[in-house]
Amino acid sequence: xxxxxxxxSSGLVRGSIYALIALGYTMVYGIIQLINFAHGExxxxxxFVALIVSGVLTIYGFSGVSILxxxxxxxxxxxAAYGYTLEKIAYRPLRNAPRLSPLISxxxxxxxxxxxxxxxxxxxxxxxxxxxxxxxxxxxIAHIMGSAELVILVTSAISMVGLTVLIKYTRIGKAMRAxxxxxxxxxxxxxxxxxxxxxxxxxxxxxAAIGGVLVGSYIGQINFYIGxxxxxxxxxxxxxxxxxxxxxxxxxxxxxxxxxAYAAGYxxxxxxxxxxxxxxxxxxxxxxxxxxxxxxxxxx
Amino acid sequence: xxxxxxxxxxxxxxxxxxxxxxxxxxxxxxKSIVEWRWMNMLWVAIGAFALSLVWRWAMARRQLKSxxxxxxxxESVKAGFATRLMExxxxxxxxxxxxxxxxxxxxxxxxxxxTNIMVLALIFVVLGLGLxxxxxxxxxxxxxxxxxFAVGAYTYGVLNSFYGLGFWTCxxxxxxxxxxxGIALGFPILRLRGDYLAIxxxxxxxxxxxxxxxxxxxxNGAKGIAGIPRPxxxxxxxxITSATTYTYYLMILMVVFAIxxxxxxxxxxxxxxxxxxxxxEIACVAMGVDMAKTKLGAYAFGAFWAxxxxxxxxxxxxxxxxxxxxxxxSALVLSIVVMGGMGSIIGVIIAALVLILMPxxxxxxxxxxxxxFGAVMVLMMIFRPEGLIANVRRKYTxxxxxxxxxxx
Amino acid sequence: MxxxxxxxxxxxxxxxxxxxxxxxxxVSLSVSAGEIVAxxxxxxxxxxxxxxxxxxxxxxxxxxxxxxxxxxxSQKINGFKSNRVxxxxxxxxxxxxxxxxxxxxxxxxxxxxxxxxxxxxVGAILRGKKTKRQERETVERSYELLEKVGLVDDADEFAKxxxxxAQRRLEIARAMATDPFLLLLDEPAAGMNPQETKDxxxxxxxxxxxxxIAILLIEHDMKxxxxxxxxxxxxxxxxxxxxxxxxxxxxxxxxxxxYLGEETDA
Ligand SMILES: Nc1ncnc2c1ncn2[C@@H]1O[C@H](COP(=O)(O)OP(=O)(O)O)[C@@H](O)[C@H]1O
Ligand SMILES: [Mg+2]
Numbered sequence: 001x002x003x004x005x006x007x008x009s010s011g012l013v014r015g016s017i018y019a020l021i022a023l024g025y026t027m028v029y030g031i032i033q034l035i036n037f038a039h040g041e042x043x044x045x046x047x048f049v050a051l052i053v054s055g056v057l058t059i060y061g062f063s064g065v066s067i068l069x070x071x072x073x074x075x076x077x078x079x080a081a082y083g084y085t086l087e088k089i090a091y092r093p094l095r096n097a098p099r100l101s102p103l104i105s106x107x108x109x110x111x112x113x114x115x116x117x118x119x120x121x122x123x124x125x126x127x128x129x130x131x132x133x134x135x136x137x138x139x140x141i142a143h144i145m146g147s148a149e150l151v152i153l154v155t156s157a158i159s160m161v162g163l164t165v166l167i168k169y170t171r172i173g174k175a176m177r178a179x180x181x182x183x184x185x186x187x188x189x190x191x192x193x194x195x196x197x198x199x200x201x202x203x204x205x206x207x208a209a210i211g212g213v214l215v216g217s218y219i220g221q222i223n224f225y226i227g228x229x230x231x232x233x234x235x236x237x238x239x240x241x242x243x244x245x246x247x248x249x250x251x252x253x254x255x256x257x258x259x260x261a262y263a264a265g266y267x268x269x270x271x272x273x274x275x276x277x278x279x280x281x282x283x284x285x286x287x288x289x290x291x292x293x294x295x296x297x298x299x300x
Numbered sequence: 301x302x303x304x305x306x307x308x309x310x311x312x313x314x315x316x317x318x319x320x321x322x323x324x325x326x327x328x329x330x331k332s333i334v335e336w337r338w339m340n341m342l343w344v345a346i347g348a349f350a351l352s353l354v355w356r357w358a359m360a361r362r363q364l365k366s367x368x369x370x371x372x373x374x375e376s377v378k379a380g381f382a383t384r385l386m387e388x389x390x391x392x393x394x395x396x397x398x399x400x401x402x403x404x405x406x407x408x409x410x411x412x413x414x415t416n417i418m419v420l421a422l423i424f425v426v427l428g429l430g431l432x433x434x435x436x437x438x439x440x441x442x443x444x445x446x447x448x449f450a451v452g453a454y455t456y457g458v459l460n461s462f463y464g465l466g467f468w469t470c471x472x473x474x475x476x477x478x479x480x481x482g483i484a485l486g487f488p489i490l491r492l493r494g495d496y497l498a499i500x501x502x503x504x505x506x507x508x509x510x511x512x513x514x515x516x517x518x519x520n521g522a523k524g525i526a527g528i529p530r531p532x533x534x535x536x537x538x539x540i541t542s543a544t545t546y547t548y549y550l551m552i553l554m555v556v557f558a559i560x561x562x563x564x565x566x567x568x569x570x571x572x573x574x575x576x577x578x579x580x581e582i583a584c585v586a587m588g589v590d591m592a593k594t595k596l597g598a599y600a601f602g603a604f605w606a607x608x609x610x611x612x613x614x615x616x617x618x619x620x621x622x623x624x625x626x627x628x629x630s631a632l633v634l635s636i637v638v639m640g641g642m643g644s645i646i647g648v649i650i651a652a653l654v655l656i657l658m659p660x661x662x663x664x665x666x667x668x669x670x671x672x673f674g675a676v677m678v679l680m681m682i683f684r685p686e687g688l689i690a691n692v693r694r695k696y697t698x699x700x701x702x703x704x705x706x707x708x
Numbered sequence: 709m710x711x712x713x714x715x716x717x718x719x720x721x722x723x724x725x726x727x728x729x730x731x732x733x734x735v736s737l738s739v740s741a742g743e744i745v746a747x748x749x750x751x752x753x754x755x756x757x758x759x760x761x762x763x764x765x766x767x768x769x770x771x772x773x774x775x776x777x778x779x780x781x782s783q784k785i786n787g788f789k790s791n792r793v794x795x796x797x798x799x800x801x802x803x804x805x806x807x808x809x810x811x812x813x814x815x816x817x818x819x820x821x822x823x824x825x826x827x828x829x830v831g832a833i834l835r836g837k838k839t840k841r842q843e844r845e846t847v848e849r850s851y852e853l854l855e856k857v858g859l860v861d862d863a864d865e866f867a868k869x870x871x872x873x874a875q876r877r878l879e880i881a882r883a884m885a886t887d888p889f890l891l892l893l894d895e896p897a898a899g900m901n902p903q904e905t906k907d908x909x910x911x912x913x914x915x916x917x918x919x920x921i922a923i924l925l926i927e928h929d930m931k932x933x934x935x936x937x938x939x940x941x942x943x944x945x946x947x948x949x950x951x952x953x954x955x956x957x958x959x960x961x962x963x964x965x966x967y968l969g970e971e972t973d974a
Contacts, residue, residue, distance in 0.1 A: 035495045048322060055327030056334055074321075081318055093359070093682045100441060101681045103495055104638055107443075108677025111631060115671035120322045120340075127329050228627070232506075235499055270514045277503030284496060285488050297726065300582055300756070300765050300802065561833050568832035569825055569842070576808045576819045583806035586763060588794035588823030588886050597829055695864045696814055696847045 002144070007265040008258065009145040013218070015257025016156035020211035021234030022241070022249040023163060024083075024204025030180045030244035031200050032095075037106035038086055039208060040231015041113035042079050044224065046209025047128070047216040048117060050075035054129050068131040068217075075209045082113075083205025084198055092194075110228070117224040125223045128216040148218045155214060159207055160250055167246065172199055180244070229273075236280045242293020251291055255279070308352035315348035316341055358683055403552055407545040415548050419616050421656040422551035423609050428636040428648040429558045430605025435634065436642035437571060438598035439578025441498045443630055444505025447485075448478040448603035450512060450625035452610020457525035457620050458518060467531040471611050478607020479600040486599035490592050505630055512622045524621025528614050547616055554612070558605060559645055565601070566643075567694050574598050575643075628670070635673045638680055641687020650688060714741040715776055716890050716922050717762070717798065722771035724754070724761050731757040733946035734771065737924075739890060741778065744916055744923045746933045748957075749943035750966060755926045756803050758943070759894055763800050764790035778889055795823045799883035800892040803926070805875045809868035813859055813878055816867050817850040820885025853881040857911065873904040877911070884919070891915065893925040897932055905929060909936055934958065942966065 021043050028036045050071040057067045090109045094102040132148040167173040178186040179196045187193050215230075216222050233256065241252025256276055263275035289295045323344055326335040407415045431445050452474035459465040459473065489500050512519045519525070530543040531550055538546060565571045573594045576584040585591045614620050636655055640647030655673070659666035680687065717739045724732040732754040739745045747755050761768040767787050776782045777797050785793055794800075799820070808816050825842045832839060854860045857877040862870060870878060876896055883891055893912070897905045909932050915921050927933050933940065933954070940957045942950040944966040950957060957963055 033495075035498065045322070051329075052321045052325050052327055055329050056325060058329075059327070059332050059334055078318075078321065085314070085318060090678050090682075093362075097681070097685065099495070100435075100439065101685055103441065103498060104634070105678045105681040107631065107634070108674045108681070110674070111670055112674030112678065115668075115674060117322060119667070119671065120319070121326065129329065232499065232502060236503070239496065239499065268514075270510065274507050274510055277500075277507055280503060281488060281500060284492060284500065288491065288496075294727075297766060298582070300760055300804075300806075564835055565829065565832050568835075568839070569822060569827040569846070570829055570832045572811070572815055572819055573822055575811055575815075579808035579810055580806050582765065582790075583802065583808070584819065586765065586790040586794060586800060586802075586806075587819050587882060588791050588799075589819065590791050591789075601829060695812070696818075 003265065005144050007261045009149060011258035011261030012254065013149045013152050013257070014261060015254035016153055017211045017215050017230070018234045018237045018257055019250045019253035020156055020159060020207045021230060022237040022253045023160070023246065024208050025235050026238040026241070026243055026246060026249040027200050027204050029238065031176065031197060032091070034091060034102050035106060035235060037103065037231070038090070038109040038113055039204065040227035040234065041110050042083050042086070042205045042227070043208035043212045043230055044222070044227030045082055045113065045117065046075045046079040047212030047222045047226065048121065049078045050213040050216055051126060051128050051222060054131060058129060064133065071131065072210065072213045075213050076206045079205040079209030079212070080202040083201040087198060087201040114224050114228065121224070123224065125221045128220055128222050130220065131217040152214045152218060155210065159210055163203070163207070163246070166203070172196070176200060233276060236276060239280060240283050240290055242290025245290065245292050248290055248292035255291070304353060304356050308349050308356065311352040312345045312349040316345050319344045362683060407548045412541045412544050415544050416616070417657065417660045419544070419548050419551050421653050422555055423613050423616070424633065424636060424656045425555050425649050425652040426558050426605050426609040427633045428640065428652040429562055429645065430602045430609070431633050432637045432640070432643065432645070432648045433562060433565070433574070434598050434602035435637050436644070437566065437578065438574040438595065440595060440598055441501070442602070443498050443502040443627070443634065444508070445602070445606060445633055446625045446627070446629040447505045447508035448481055448606035449610045449613065449629065450508050451478050451481050452607035453614040453620045453624070454512065454519060455607070456611040456614040457528055460528055461525055467529060467611070467615050471608060474611035475604045475608040478610065479604040482599040482603025483596050486596050490595055502627065505627060509622050509625055512625070522622060524619060526619045528618045528620065530618060531615050547612070551612065554608065562645060570597060631673070635677050638677055639688055641689045644687055644689045644692070647687045647689035715739070716741055716778070717924070718774040718776065719762060720772045720774070722758065722761055722773065723769045724757050724766060725769045730946050732761065735943065735948045737941050737948070739922050739924050741922055742916065742920070743938045744912065744925070744936050746937040746940045747924065747926045747943065748928070748933060748940060753943040754946040755943055756894055759800060759892055759926065763798060763892060764788045764793040791823065794886050794888070797887070797889040798892060799886040799888040801876070801879040801883055801894055801896060803894040803898065805879060807867040807875055807878060807882070809866065811867060812864050813867055813870065814847070814850055814854065814863040816878055817853055817881050817885045818846050820882045821846040821849060824887055850885060853884055857881045873900045876900065880911070884915070884921070888921060890922045890924060893923065895926050895928060897927060897929045905932055908932070912936055
C-alpha cells in the first residue's frame with residue numbers, strides 16, 4: 001500500500017510536469033493544427049536559463065527563495081521570447097503550406113535548438129541546484145511525498161487554474177477560442193489572428209518553462225536532450241486527452257504519468273517508455289479523438 | 301534599404317538578448333565560477349544582422365515568386381538547369397557515363413578508409429530512396445524509419461551469431477523482415493492522420509531501441525553483437541581491403557537496383573496511387589483506391605529497403621549496438637529526403653552523399669552538423685519546399701501510338 | 709417511386725446525424741438507367757451529406773442504400789468504404805474540387821482506372837506483358853476521356869494550373885474513368901460562366917446518351933437543372949420536401965417557399 005502511494009505520488013508529479021508541457025502542444029494544435037515539435041526544446045531552454053541564472057545568483061551571494069523566484073521569472077521570460085521567435089521564423093511563413101511542411105520545419109527547429117544549446121553550453125549533464133526548500137510540515141509523509149513534489153503539484157495546479165481563467169474570462173482568451181473554432185470567421189469579426197497565435201505560443205512557452213524549472217530542481221540535473229523525450233511524452237499526453245482540448249491535456253498527462261510510474265514500479269523501469277507509447281497507440285486505435293476530444297467527421 | 305538595415309539592426313539586438321544567457325554566460329556550479337564570453341555576443345550580433353538581411357531579401361523574393369505564380373506567369377518555362385539536364389538525352393547520357401566510370405574506378409584510386417565511408421554514404425542513399433517512397437511519394441511521415449534499419453541489421457547479427465547463417469542468406473531475409481515489420485507496424489496506424497502518424501512512428505522507433513537494449517538473451521543488450529562477417533564471395537578468403545572494395549561494389553549494385561525498382565514503381569499503377577493518396581486521401585479512396593492496401597504497400601516497400609540496408613550495415617561494421625539506431629538516424633534520413641526533394645530520386649542521392657560525406661571530410665563541420673541539418677530543414681521548407689531537385693512528372697505519350705495500334 | 713427492373717440506385721429512409729444535428733432526415737430516392745436526376749435545395753439542406761452517405765464517405769446513421777448494377781447481383785452497400793462503392797460502379801465529383809493537384813491532368817484520370825486494373829507491386833517492378841498492356845490501355849482510355857471533356861491539350865499540365873471550369877470537367881473525366889453505371893455530380897456548374905455552363909449541360913446529356921451512364925446531380929443553376937433532368941428531388945433542412953418532373957417542381961408551392969429569398973440563386 002505504501003509502495004502504491006509512493007508510486008502514485010511520483011506518477012502525479014510526473015503527470016503534472018507532462019501537463020505543463022502538454023498544454024502548450026494542445027493550445028497550439030487547437031489553433032493552427034500544428035505539432036510544435038520544438039516545444040520540448042522550449043522547456044529545455046527554460047530549464048537551462050533557470051540553471052544559469054541561479055548559478056550566477058548563487059555565486060553572487062543571493063540565497064534561497066529569492067533565487068527560485070528570479071530564476072523562474074527570467075526562465076519564463078526567455079521561454080516566451082524563444083516561443084515567440086520560433087513561431088515567427090519557422091511557422092508563420094508556412095501558414096498556407098501543405099501540412100507536412102510546418103511539421104518538418106518544426107522537427108528541424110527541434111534539432112537546431114538542441115544542438116544550439118549543446119554547442120553553446122555543454123553536451124554533459126549539469127547539476128541543477130535544489131531550489132525548492134524542504135518544508136518541516138512535510139516531514140511525516142516525506143517518504144511518500146517530498147516538499148519538492150508538493151511544490152510541483154501545487155504550482156502546476158495554480159498554473160492550470162490560471163490558464164483556465166485566462167481562456168475563459170479574458171479578452172485574449174475569447175479571441176483564442178474564437179480563432180480555434182474558425183480562423184477565417186475570427187479574422188472577419190476583427191480578431192488579430194497573428195497576435196492570437198503569438199500569444200498562444202508565448203503562454204505555452206511560459207508553462208513549459210515553469211515545468212523546466214520544476215523538473216530541474218526536482219531531478220537535480222539537466223542536459224540539452226531532456227526536452228526531446230519530455231516533449232514526445234507531453235505530446236502523447238495531449239493526444240491521449242484529445243488534442244486541442246485543454247482539460248483533456250491535463251487528464252491525459254496524469255493518466256500517462258501514473259501509467260509510467262506503475263509500469264516502472266511494478267514491471268521494469270526500462271520499459272516505461274514502451275508502456276507510454278503502448279497506451280498512446282491503444283488510445284489512437286480505440287478512440288482516435290482522445291479521452292475528452294469530440295469525434296469530428298471531416299467535412300467533404 | 302535603409303529600412304532593411306534598421307530592421308536588421310533591431311533583429312540583431314533581439315537575438316543578442318535571446319542568446320545572451322546561453323551564449324555568453326557559462327556557469328560551473330561545482331567550482332562556483334561564472335565564465336562571461338563577451339566575444340560570442342559580438343558574433344551573434346554580426347551573424348544575426350547579416351542573416352536578417354539575407355532573410356529579408358529571400359522573403360521578398362519568395363513573395364514576388366508566389367505573386368507571379370498567381371498571375372499565371374508560368375515558371376516551368378524556364379526550367380532549372382538540373383531539370384534540363386535530366387530531360388535532354390544529349391546532356392544526360394555523357395554525364396551518366398562519366399558518373400558510371402567515376403563510380404567504378406573510385407575504390408581503386410582511393411584508400412580503404414575512403415571506400416569505407418563511401419559504403420556508409422551509399423547505405424544512406426538506399427535508406428533515403430526507401431524512405432522517399434513512404435514519405436515523398438505516399439506522403440506518410442515516418443519518424444521511426446531507423447527501426448526497420450535496425451530490424452535488418454539485427455536479423456543478420458542474430459541469425460549469424462545463433463545459427464551461423466551467412467550474409468547472402470540473411471540479405472533477403474533482412475529485407476523481408478523489414479517489410480514484415482513495416483506491415484505489422486503500419487497496420488494499427490492506417491487510419492491515423494499525418495501528424496499523429498509522426499508521433500506514433502517516433503514511438504515505434506524508440507520502442508525498437510529499448511527492446512534491443514533490454515532483451516539481453518537475443519540482442520545482447522547495450523553491448524551489441526560483434527564479429528559479424530563481411531559479405532562473402534563464394535567462400536573466397538578476402539583481406540579487409542578487398543572485402544571493403546567488394547562491399548563497395550555490392551552497394552553500388554544495390555543502389556542501381558534500388559533506383560531501377562523505385563523508378564519503375566513511380567510510373568506504375570501503384571506509384572500513382574501512392575501519389576494520389578498523398579495529394580488527397582479522401583478523393584483517392586473515392587476514386588476506387590484501396591487505402592489500406594496502398595498504404596501498407598508503401599510502408600512495406602520503404603521498410604524493405606531499410607532492412608536490406610541494415611544487413612549491409614551490419615556486415616560493413618562487423619559490429620552493431622543499439623546506439624546506431626537512434627532518432628538522430630531517422631532524422632538524418634528524413635532530412636535527406638526533404639533536402640533531395642520529396643519524390644525525386646536524383647535529389648535524394650545527391651542529398652545523401654552530401655549529408656554523409658561532408659561531415660566526414662570537413663571535421664570542423666561535423667560538430668555543427670546536426671545544427672545545420674535543423675536549420676536546413678526549416679529553410680528548405682520555407683524557401684524551397686520542392687527540394688534541391690524537384691520531382692519531374694512523367695509525360696505519357698500513349699495516344700498516337702495507340703491509334704496506330706488500333707489500326708494494325 | 710415503384711421499383712422497376714432497371715432501377716440502379718435505391719435509397720430508403722437515409723438519415724445522417726452529426727452529434728445533435730440531423731443533416732439528412734429519412735430521405736428516399738431512386739435513379740433508373742438512362743435517367744438524369746437532380747437533387748436540389750437551399751444551401752445547408754444536406755445534399756452533399758446525402759452524397760457522402762451514398763458513396764461511403766460517411767456511414768449513414770439509419771436507412772438503406774441498395775444498388776442494382778446492370779447484369780450483376782443487387783447489394784446493400786451502407787457502411788461500405790468509398791473505394792468499394794466506386795468499384796461497384798458509382799463514381800462522384802466533389803463540390804469543393806478535390807483533384808490531385810500536383811499530378812498531371814492525365815495522371816488524375818489514370819487514377820480513376822486504378823480499380824479496373826490489377827498490377828501489384830511485383831507486377832509493376834517486373835513490368836511484364838500484362839502490366840504493359842494494362843498500362844497502355846489506361847493511358848489510351850484516359851486520353852479518350854480527356855478528349856470527351858475537352859482537356860486533351862492540357863494532358864501534361866499539373867491539375868492545379870487548370871482554370872476552375874476545366875478542373876470541374878477534369879473531375880468528371882476522373883470519375884468516368886472508373887467505368888461507373890451511375891455518376892454523382894456535386895454542383896458541377898458552380899463557379900462556371902454561362903458559356904461553360906451551357907457546354908457542361910451538353911456534356912452531361914452526352915454522357916447519359918452515348919456512355920449510357922445514369923446521372924444524379926446536385927445543382928443550384930435552375931436553368932441547367934430544369935433543362936436536363938428527368939426528375940427532381942427537393943431537400944430542405946435535411947428533409948425531402950418534394951419530388952417529380954421539372955414542371956411539377958417548378959409549380960410546387962413548398963418548393964417555391966423553400967427558395968423564397970434565395971431568388972438570386974434559383
Ligand atoms: N462533417 C460534418 N460535421 C458536422 N456537420 C456537418 C458535416 N458535414 C455537413 N455538416 C452539416 O450538415 C448540414 C448539411 O450540409 P451539406 O450536406 O453540406 O449541405 P448542402 O450540400 O445541401 O449545402 C450543414 O448544416 C452542415 O453544417
Ligand atoms: Mg453541398
